[in-house]
Amino acid sequence: MEIAPDDVITELAGVDIVMVIGDTDTGKTTLALTVAREAIGNGRTVAVVDGDVGYPMNGPPGCLSLTVFRTGDDVDRLPAPELLHFVGHIDPTRLALQQVVATTSLVGRAREIADLIIIDTTGVISGVAGQTLRYHETELVRPDRIVAMHRGGELEPVIGMLTRFFDANVVGVRTASELNPSTPDQRAEHRKRRFATAFAAPLDTWKVRPTVFAPTLPAGLDLSRIDGVLVGVQDGAGSCLGVGRLEYGDDTLRVRTNRGEGMRGLRLGSLRIDLDTFHTTPVNLRELMFGF
Numbered sequence: 001m002e003i004a005p006d007d008v009i010t011e012l013a014g015v016d017i018v019m020v021i022g023d024t025d026t027g028k029t030t031l032a033l034t035v036a037r038e039a040i041g042n043g044r045t046v047a048v049v050d051g052d053v054g055y056p057m058n059g060p061p062g063c064l065s066l067t068v069f070r071t072g073d074d075v076d077r078l079p080a081p082e083l084l085h086f087v088g089h090i091d092p093t094r095l096a097l098q099q100v101v102a103t104t105s106l107v108g109r110a111r112e113i114a115d116l117i118i119i120d121t122t123g124v125i126s127g128v129a130g131q132t133l134r135y136h137e138t139e140l141v142r143p144d145r146i147v148a149m150h151r152g153g154e155l156e157p158v159i160g161m162l163t164r165f166f167d168a169n170v171v172g173v174r175t176a177s178e179l180n181p182s183t184p185d186q187r188a189e190h191r192k193r194r195f196a197t198a199f200a201a202p203l204d205t206w207k208v209r210p211t212v213f214a215p216t217l218p219a220g221l222d223l224s225r226i227d228g229v230l231v232g233v234q235d236g237a238g239s240c241l242g243v244g245r246l247e248y249g250d251d252t253l254r255v256r257t258n259r260g261e262g263m264r265g266l267r268l269g270s271l272r273i274d275l276d277t278f279h280t281t282p283v284n285l286r287e288l289m290f291g292f
Helices: 006-012 028-041 072-077 096-110 127-141 156-166 184-198 285-290
Strands: 017-022 046-050 063-069 083-086 116-120 145-150 170-174 204-207 229-234 240-249 252-257 265-273 280-282
Touching (some): 006 028, 006 145, 017 028, 017 127, 028 046, 028 072, 028 116, 028 145, 046 096, 063 096, 083 096, 083 240, 145 156, 240 265
Parallel strands (some): 017 145, 046 116
Antiparallel strands (some): 046 063, 063 083, 204 252, 229 265
C-alpha cells in the first residue's frame, strides 16, 4: 500500500519539523513511520511526538509521548517512549490547553535530540475544538510542512485557516482506499491494551500526602472523592514517569503504580480507571474538589 507518493516522502524526510493532520484512521501514523524510515536511511535521527491521547501509537492513553527512532529496526519494533507528558484525559477537546502545552513541550525536548521531528496529531479536526487545537499547535511549533491526510474535502476549513494565519506550507495527501476505519469497539480494545501495558506488574502501592498534587488539593477535601482517579507520576524535573491510580482506604491515600521510583509529585487527571477492566469514566476536577 502506497501511503503517499515517493517524492512527497523524500521531501518530508529532508525538513526539520513535520505536522501530520487528519481525521481518525486516515493513515497519519503510517505516514509518520514511513517518513521516519526514509529519514533514517539518510542518516538522520527522528523523533515522533504521538499526540493522540485516546488512541496512542505508543505510551499510555491520557499522555502524549516522544519516541526516538535511530535505526530502521526501531521503526519495526517501536521502542518504548523516551518521554511522556501527562494530559489526563482520552478526549483532547476536554483538556485542550493541556494538549497544546504537552505537544509544544515535547517538540521542544525533541529539538535537543533529533534531526527530524514528526508530530502525529489527534484525529479531532472539525468544529471549534479541532480548529483551536490545530491553530495553537501550529502557532507554537511552526512546522516546516503540514501534511493533510484527507478522504475528501473535510480538511478544507482547517487548511484555509492555517494558510491564512500562518502562511503554512500544506501538503495534501489523499488517504489510501485500502485503509478501513476502526470501529469504536476496536479503538476501546486498543486503549485497554495500552493501559494494561502502562499498569503491567509489578505494581507497588505508595502512601502519598495531600500536598504532592497538582492542582493542589483544597484543605478539608474528603479524600475518598479522588479514589480511582488516574494520575501522572512526575519526577520533579517536569517529566512524567508514567501513570498511576489513586486509592483511598483506612484513612490513607495511596497511589498504585509501577513508576514509583523517582516520584516527586502527582498530576490529577480527569478520569477514573478500573484496573481490572481498564474501563475509564470522565470526572470534572472542579466538581470533584469544590462541589461545583
